[in-house]
Amino acid sequence: MIEEFRGKINGMLLDEFEKEANAMKLTKAQREKALKLLEKRYKEYKINPGEAIGVITAESFGEPGTQMTLNIFHFAGVSELNVTLGLPRLIEIFDARKEVSTPIMEVYLKKPYNTDIKAVKKVAAMIKETKLRELAHEFLINIIKKQIEVVLNKGNMRNLGITEKFLFDALAVKLKKVKIRKASNGNVVLKPDLEEVSLKDVYKLKEKAKETFIKGIEGISQVLPIKQGNEFVILTTGSNLKDTLKLEQVDETRTISNSLFEIASILGIEAAREAIVYEAKKVITEQGLDVDTRHILFISDLMTATGRVKGVTRSGITGEKESVLARATFETPLKHITGAALAGEEDLLNSVVENVLLNQPVPLGTGLPGLVASMKKNE
Amino acid sequence: MDEERLKHRFVPKHEILSEEEKKAVLERYNISLRQLPKILAKDVVIKAINAKVGDVIKITRKSPTAKQSVYYRVVVDD
Numbered sequence: 001m002i003e004e005f006r007g008k009i010n011g012m013l014l015d016e017f018e019k020e021a022n023a024m025k026l027t028k029a030q031r032e033k034a035l036k037l038l039e040k041r042y043k044e045y046k047i048n049p050g051e052a053i054g055v056i057t058a059e060s061f062g063e064p065g066t067q068m069t070l071n072i073f074h075f076a077g078v079s080e081l082n083v084t085l086g087l088p089r090l091i092e093i094f095d096a097r098k099e100v101s102t103p104i105m106e107v108y109l110k111k112p113y114n115t116d117i118k119a120v121k122k123v124a125a126m127i128k129e130t131k132l133r134e135l136a137h138e139f140l141i142n143i144i145k146k147q148i149e150v151v152l153n154k155g156n157m158r159n160l161g162i163t164e165k166f167l168f169d170a171l172a173v174k175l176k177k178v179k180i181r182k183a184s185n186g187n188v189v190l191k192p193d194l195e196e197v198s199l200k201d202v203y204k205l206k207e208k209a210k211e212t213f214i215k216g217i218e219g220i221s222q223v224l225p226i227k228q229g230n231e232f233v234i235l236t237t238g239s240n241l242k243d244t245l246k247l248e249q250v251d252e253t254r255t256i257s258n259s260l261f262e263i264a265s266i267l268g269i270e271a272a273r274e275a276i277v278y279e280a281k282k283v284i285t286e287q288g289l290d291v292d293t294r295h296i297l298f299i300s301d302l303m304t305a306t307g308r309v310k311g312v313t314r315s316g317i318t319g320e321k322e323s324v325l326a327r328a329t330f331e332t333p334l335k336h337i338t339g340a341a342l343a344g345e346e347d348l349l350n351s352v353v354e355n356v357l358l359n360q361p362v363p364l365g366t367g368l369p370g371l372v373a374s375m376k377k378n379e
Numbered sequence: 380m381d382e383e384r385l386k387h388r389f390v391p392k393h394e395i396l397s398e399e400e401k402k403a404v405l406e407r408y409n410i411s412l413r414q415l416p417k418i419l420a421k422d423v424v425i426k427a428i429n430a431k432v433g434d435v436i437k438i439t440r441k442s443p444t445a446k447q448s449v450y451y452r453v454v455v456d457d
Contacts, residue, residue, distance in 0.1 A: 012444065252383055252386070254388050267424075268425070269422055274391070274440075275389060297444070301416070
């Protein structure tokens, strides 16, 4: 019988109803009666057409926002990772910033790698990016010969599993226009491959050489395996979802990044919507606040409606409003008004903001419907 | 590679609607095609299911408030 009401009533309500009904051992007739009542109540509690849900959503985020931490950095739990939390993070999500201030990935591993800490650490080492500076004791500048001598740290190289051949191959790929050779004392000698080498070039090369990428996944500067339930998850500082998902040990069905744009480009717009919900919820619950999920779902739908991730900014969803006056009210009014004048734009006054501005009834609630009366014909 | 992305926990089920289904959806909500939310033709999922510009995609999401929810997007160029 419950199946008849699927589609008419919220699926979660129905599941709950079934559980309760079974517990109370309701008869078939009672169930039918109860379900009909439930359907009636459910319809009554739906949002009415013309309700100002946008304003309600904005207020629902605005008030808890005043109680959030204003500190940009926070140490999340026991981990040593630096994470942006609270209001700054929420603003970052809803503004849809291209660059996240603290990019993080949650890397899940496939079985059997995810339960053995040794295997997890091995994968973590594979993911972590290694730069030349971590393999060197020091970088010496030889002013007379105009070259750099890198004193290698053999111990570190062994720990990270980097052979000399691997190192030279990696350097040859990454350092263009540089002569690379091995000195008799084991040092790596780097010399700019120019006709006339100035000292400035050598200094430049030294700085560049330090940051040269050797191994791992580019952009991942820190890795931290943590226990979550009965498996290990690797948290990373820095994000590179594309390359991480290529690793065979990584569970490509669960691994995520906190960068909305990265998710949108690698997993599609629907995944980005899901990520907005996930990230916004995470911030709100971490702060011990409670905002109804429906508000978050609503914003996420709005932010992804165009097929791209758009923030709630003048270049994002607010900037795409039809009405010139509505756009001008938000930010940079002169720009919008002069732009509209040049383009000969028209404002049909269809929406709320522009009508508030002009002191007219707004199309909300009872202001929304137009009345059509059917007159009785004179007999 | 694109097919693998479909298995990700953040990617809901995407289906291409037939012409009749497309018509029924537009009629049901009393809207034109351009009023639907959009999805780009270069979107990973669209490439994976081989949808064309102008197709309507039915997306069946897991919803935290309603268990399951259905959403429609139209494939657009650019």
